[in-house]
Amino acid sequence: MPRHWSDKSSARRSPRPERTGSPGRKRPTGFVDEQALSLREGGASYSAIARGLELQRATDAHNAFIRALCKREGDQRHQLVTRESARLDDLELRIRQRDAADPEKVARRLLAVGKLREALP
DSSP, X not given: OOOXXXXXXXXXXXXXXXXXXXXXXXXXXXXXXXXXXXXXXXXXXXXXXXXXXXXXXXXXXXXXXXXXXHTOOHHHHHHHHHHHHHHHHHHHHHHHHHTTTOHHXXXXXXXXXXXXXXXXX
């Protein structure tokens, strides 16, 4: 017996998300990495970078930043790492001040900051 299409089943389905950009065309990874580095140097958070570059997660933005950073050498890399370390120091201070009333939250967030530090070359 053939299956019939009913309005009820189609009404339950969620609409398909609309695609942005050209179908099947992705920006080259190198371009995304350089944009992530530039945005981070401008003070953007990894979440903001992910949104701006249409990446799925902040982790993807962080990975792009690290890839771009690893392509640098010598003094340029050292300066970039120094500035990123300073941003992470500021973040750690904000976390300690803002979340002081919730030690578990502080510990969890500082663990995440520690992982960001470990990823630096």
